[in-house]
Amino acid sequence: MAEDAVQPNADARPASGLAESPFLLACRREPVPHTPVWFMRQAGRSLPEYLRVREGVPMLEACTRQDMIVEITMQPVRRYAIDAAIFFSDIMVPLKAIGVDLDIKPGIGPVIADPIRDASGIDAIRELTPDDVPYVTESVRALLGELGSTPLIGFAGAPFTLASYLIEGGPSRNHDHTKAMMYGAPELWNRLMERLTDMTIAYLKVQVAAGVSAIQLFDSWVGAVAPEDYRDSVLPHTSRIFREIESLGVPRIHFGVGTGELLGLMGEAGADVVGVDWRVPLDEAARRVPPGKALQGNLDPAMLFAPWETIERRAKDVIDRGRTAEGHVFNLGHGVTPTIDPDVLARLAEFVHEYSAR
Numbered sequence: 001m002a003e004d005a006v007q008p009n010a011d012a013r014p015a016s017g018l019a020e021s022p023f024l025l026a027c028r029r030e031p032v033p034h035t036p037v038w039f040m041r042q043a044g045r046s047l048p049e050y051l052r053v054r055e056g057v058p059m060l061e062a063c064t065r066q067d068m069i070v071e072i073t074m075q076p077v078r079r080y081a082i083d084a085a086i087f088f089s090d091i092m093v094p095l096k097a098i099g100v101d102l103d104i105k106p107g108i109g110p111v112i113a114d115p116i117r118d119a120s121g122i123d124a125i126r127e128l129t130p131d132d133v134p135y136v137t138e139s140v141r142a143l144l145g146e147l148g149s150t151p152l153i154g155f156a157g158a159p160f161t162l163a164s165y166l167i168e169g170g171p172s173r174n175h176d177h178t179k180a181m182m183y184g185a186p187e188l189w190n191r192l193m194e195r196l197t198d199m200t201i202a203y204l205k206v207q208v209a210a211g212v213s214a215i216q217l218f219d220s221w222v223g224a225v226a227p228e229d230y231r232d233s234v235l236p237h238t239s240r241i242f243r244e245i246e247s248l249g250v251p252r253i254h255f256g257v258g259t260g261e262l263l264g265l266m267g268e269a270g271a272d273v274v275g276v277d278w279r280v281p282l283d284e285a286a287r288r289v290p291p292g293k294a295l296q297g298n299l300d301p302a303m304l305f306a307p308w309e310t311i312e313r314r315a316k317d318v319i320d321r322g323r324t325a326e327g328h329v330f331n332l333g334h335g336v337t338p339t340i341d342p343d344v345l346a347r348l349a350e351f352v353h354e355y356s357a358r
């Protein structure tokens with residue numbers, strides 16, 4: 001399956017150029033010609049060309065249409081001197097694909113029709129097969145030809161963050177219902193987490209079989225959990241994901257927001273690269289993760305609203321501190337926000353290359 005899936009594009013892709021891309025070298029903690037850079041949420045509402053193609057097309061529909069996925073994934077690659085593309089999709093797409101009744105509402109985010117609070121809801125989470133997401137396989141293959149030696153990052157939501165949307169029914173500040181299940185009904189919690197873990201492993205395997213060069217697991221909201229609870233209730237599941245995809249041979253990135261106190265444990269979970277938000281300087285993050293990890297991050301996205309001189313000074317600081325890590329992929333500390341000026345991002349990507357090549 002894996003070989004068959006990758007073959008059709010093998011000729012279109014200069015495999016050696018790809019393997020030597022600065023992004024993949026940095027993920028593998030090998031020497032780089034310059035610090036590689038990409039931006040979480042680099043596609044999306046900050047780009048006028050995105051708003052144009054998305055006009056009248058609901059988010060979840062866009063995520064199932066190859067023409068849209070390919071075009072939107074390529075938009076930031078055309079604009080910015082970035083070292084990787086990220087597949088245009090959303091963390092909720094695999095859940096929708098296995099039949100969970102959900103929508104992504106403009107200005108809100110994911111909304112679940114019947115939030116999961118008991119065993120019957122959990123049983124609806126079934127394992128995913130490649131046939132559930134043909135548009136993912138086809139779009140990844142189409143993108144490989146367009147991207148040439150630029151790596152494509154596949155991604156999935158981590159079980160905790162997916163569980164939070166499913167249990168709360170939508171975005172949440174405190175994750176009260178989620179924690180109520182985690183603390184109060186551990187058997188139910190573990191069953192849900194196990195099912196989400198199985199689904200996520202299957203979904204990441206589909207993307208790697210189709211040809212993505214790296215994967216990122218987004219545990220965006222896991223920073224809400226204390227370290228002891230992370231160790232007991234989250235880590236076993238996340239570790240299983242990284243363990244079960246290790247043999248696929250692509251770098252694995254693990255990212256969450258507000259995870260300063262969890263960085264060591266997130267490193268233990270088994271990713272090759274640990275994503276760091278803007279709250280912990282990278283040299284400190286390098287001390288918190290176990291040896292053998294590269295880091296990704298971590299300029300505050302809000303910094304992009306400051307005057308250029310400030311941005312430049314802070315970007316230099318991120319790069320300098322990043323040099324203390326075994327490998328460094330420059331990124332923001334979280335996603336690009338919708339009102340950020342794309343020209344500032346363009347200038348930042350060039351600056352990262354220029355300054356780090358010295």
Ligand code: 1CP
Nearest residue numbers: 040041042043044059086088089090091109171218220335
């Ligand atoms: O109509 C629209 O344009 C909807 C806005 C939007 C977009 C552009 C959503 C709804 N998702 C996306 C795309 C998306 N989602 C990407 C794009 C890839 C790229 O960088 O180019 C990615 C990686 C995601 C993943 C995602 N979705 C995460 C993890 C990343 C993160 O930012 O932490 C999360 C938490 C979601 C849920 C989600 N989907 C959409 C929104 C607005 C949200 C967040 C809602 C909340 O605050 O809880």
